[in-house]
Amino acid sequence: MAIAIRALTGEDEAGFAEEAARGTPVLGLLAFLADRLGATDGSHGDAAASLTAGEAQALALRLRAAVLDGPMRVAFSCTMCGEKLDLALDPLSLLVSGEGGSRTRTIGAFRLTFQPIAVADILAAGAAATPREAALTVLDRCVSATDAQDAAIAPSDLPEDVLEEAAAHLLALEPQAETVIACACPTCNAALEAVLDPAQILAAELSAQARGVYAEVLAIASRTGWSEQAILSMPRLRRRGYAAALVGA
Ligand SMILES: [Zn+2]
Structure with a gap:
């Protein structure tokens, strides 16, 4: 599936936060974001339910790579010694391809x-x-x-x-239906496997970041007089750049 995903804007982030506040389930949020950013090819319409589990996971990983920078952070505890692990993962490295078996x-x-x-x-x-x-x-x-x-x-x-x-x-x-990471515990060396839900992780990251959008809009608007709409329609990186410049100014 070749997809071009446009950059995330403040409108998208605010829209996502409002959708999440309405209690929309994670897969619904994924579909909302995919449709807004043009990440679906149209054949699925807005029906995330018609995606296979593997397609939904792959979509979440591609969206994550396209809209947020930096690695995806995943925290879990070692099942043997309880050590807390914090992994930084490249979302695209978790994409797997191919069919797993006969129908x-x-x-x-x-x-x-x-x-x-x-x-x-x-x-x-x-x-x-x-x-x-x-x-x-x-x-x-x-x-x-x-x-x-x-x-x-x-x-x-x-x-x-x-x-x-x-x-x-x-x-x-469908190998992508379950995103599994394998690693060794740095403390007790136990071989660990963790099942990730990329859609859930992406939704949590976006919800956490959306809170900063309003503060940034307010700070930029009060200094520049630009309209809310103008600021929200900027690509996220540019808005954050202006907000960071204000702090330094
Ligand atoms: Zn351990």
């Missing part, structure tokens, strides 16, 4: 057909009471199965071992 597979006596997980499937699973129920919701939506007699069977009625293999295959189908 059809025979497991035991069952013939299974797989559909990559879509954002809509994740949202549907969000209503589940337990992780197991959530997994079954996704499997029921993304996998169709027939038994040895060629009769359709609901994935949730499959034997446990078949179900487990089906779940693993479904996750592997």
Whole structure:
């Protein structure tokens, strides 16, 4: 997917903050931003739900690289010794390409057909009471199965071992669907894996930064007399440059 993403302006940042304040879920915020910045090719419209999970993750990583500078910071604790790790990651280095496996597979006596997980499937699973129920919701939506007699069977009625293999295959189908980083703990040397949600990270970063927009507009306007609209429509970097120059002046 070749996309050209224009620079972020204060209008975008303020719009994003207002959207977030309305309680729009993270994937909705991602779609909002992608549409504003022209990062979607139009084929998806505004329906983030129609993206596959991998497409949504890739979109979040590309947006992150395009609109904010510097590395993406990820903090988590070592599961063995509790050491706090703070990693600086290049979002584009987390992009993975390629398909992970076949759409059809025979497991035991069952013939299974797989559909990559879509954002809509994740949202549907969000209503589940337990992780197991959530997994079954996704499997029921993304996998169709027939038994040895060629009769359709609901994935949730499959034997446990078949179900487990089906779940693993479904996750592997789209490698980008789960963004995983692997590293060693600097203190105890344990091999660690962490699952990241790039959309969540981007939304948190933008929400934190949006707070500064109003202060910058106010500071620049009071010194220069420029209109709010003129300041908000500047590319973010230029506005921040003026604001920084004011502090130094
Ligand atoms: Zn450790």
